[in-house]
Amino acid sequence: MKELLVKHLVKRYQQKIAVNDLSLTIKGGQFVAFLGPNGAGKSTTINMLTGMAQPTSGEIKMDGLAPTNQKYRQKLGVVFQNSVLDDDLSVIDNLKIRAGMYRNVSDSWFNELIYEFQLNDILKQKYGTLSGGQRRRVDIARALLNQPEVLFLDEPSTGLDIQTRQLIWQVLGKLRTKNAMTMILTTHYLEEAQSAEMVYVIDHGELVVADTIDNLEKGILGGKLTLFTKDINTLKQYLKDKTIEVTNVGIIIQNITSKEVIDILVANQNIIDDFEYQRVNLNDVFLQLTGNEVRK
Incomplete structure (x- = not known):
């Protein structure tokens, strides 16, 4: 994938606007994160980008292809919030059936996914008997069977223990580098977005800000500086x-x-006795951009 272009995307459900005039550009090989409160429009956006839902208006193009085009869909892997696998089939049967839906899934790639996601011990278990963490590892392996150019991850680790989350992200990071894969994530775990190259904050269906983590934490909102001095009037x-x-x-x-902190300290070093600088973290950015209100 060279780039994914989204122009003036709108999705209405009767009188409700779930996504409102969303435009963005995602370059091939990027890891991007969609952040936003419950009901912000993240999952609706993912559904339109994957062709699962049709936009009311606007345009989505990947290398000139629309989501309705079969070649577009062949480039995708999707990890949904809810599993699409069969509870009554074993893990290995589920994966083999899914692999059979694609062309040229090599045995070496199939076995690599089993190894990386540590599935060997559960291959013969029925999918419906697995724990949440086990199910999620199988779900992600399923989404990677066709070696997608773009992997969509819609809140992939909600409710998982930290060990499973660490394993998933270690493997995804490794495979993304190996295959130059684009990853598009929605998440409520802000620390998962820390390694994203671009963050899109969405609220009430609108794009609030699009920038890098570094700029969000250090540039746009900055931090808090406390200056200790006996010469307050001069500093004022x-x-x-x-x-x-x-x-x-x-x-x-x-x-x-x-x-700005450095400039102030250098210019006033003779009258500043001490200082504290607290950098903004992603949680602070998120709350300042979307507010403290609890969303239902």
Whole structure:
């Protein structure tokens, strides 16, 4: 895949707008994350990008192909929130049946997925008897059988223990590098988005911001700087163009970048006794962009 283009995407359900004028560009080989509260429109967007749902309006193109095109769909692997495998069949039978739906699934690739996701011990078990973590490992192996150019992961690790989540991400990272695979993730675990090359924050069906993790944490919102000084008046004069909070021991500045911090410290090193700088993390970014309200 060279790139996935989304232009002015809209999805309406009667009077409700689930996705509203969404535009973005995903380059081949990228790992991107869609973040947003419950009901923000993440899964609806994934459903349209995978051809599972038709947009009300707008355009989706991957290398010039639309989701209705069979060649488009052949490029995809999808890990749904809910499994699509047969509870009454064994793991190995489920995987073999799915492999039979694609052309040229080699034995070596099939066996590599079994090995990497540590499925050997459960191959003969019925899928319906597996634990949540075991089921999810099988689900992801199933989605990778056709060696997709683009892997969609719709909240793939919700409810999983940390050991299973670590294994899944270690394997996905390894296979993504090996196959130059594009990965598109929706998640509620913000730490899973830390290694994404691009983050799209979606709220109320609209794109709130699109940027790298580094820029979000260090550039757009900045951090919190506390300056300790006995010469508050001189420091206040220097910072007259900034919004500050004066305490009895110093000055607090919110939403300040690392570069600004360095400039302030260098320029006022003779009167600053000490300082604390707290960088914004992805949780802070998420809450500032989408608010603290609990979504139902």
